[in-house]
Amino acid sequence: MPQAVFHFHGSLNDFLPPARRHKAFSPTVKDRLPHFTRLSYNEFFECQNCSQLYWKGAHYQRIQQLIEQFVG
Numbered sequence: 861m862p863q864a865v866f867h868f869h870g871s872l873n874d875f876l877p878p879a880r881r882h883k884a885f886s887p888t889v890k891d892r893l894p895h896f897t898r899l900s901y902n903e904f905f906e907c908q909n910c911s912q913l914y915w916k917g918a919h920y921q922r923i924q925q926l927i928e929q930f931v932g
Contacts, residue, residue, distance in 0.1 A: 879907060879908065880905065881903065881904070881905055882903075882906060882913075883902055884899075884903075884904065885902075886904075888906070889904050889906065889913055893913065897915065897917075901915045901916070903915065
């Protein structure tokens with residue numbers, strides 16, 4: 861499966877640079893996440909260019925399945 865689709869930064873309109881990985885309890889990210897997101901997910905990635913946080917949310921698996929339907 862092409863993983864590049866999961867590494868595209870929509871705000872920057874470019875591929876994500878290497879990201880910093882954080883856990884939900886990390887002081888670096890915990891106050892920047894919505895409460896439910898912090899409780900529901902425990903791994904987050906931070907763009908080194910703009911500090912935007914990303915995580916494999918509920919949409920991740922649906923997008924993976926959709927890509928597999930087209931790519932095979």
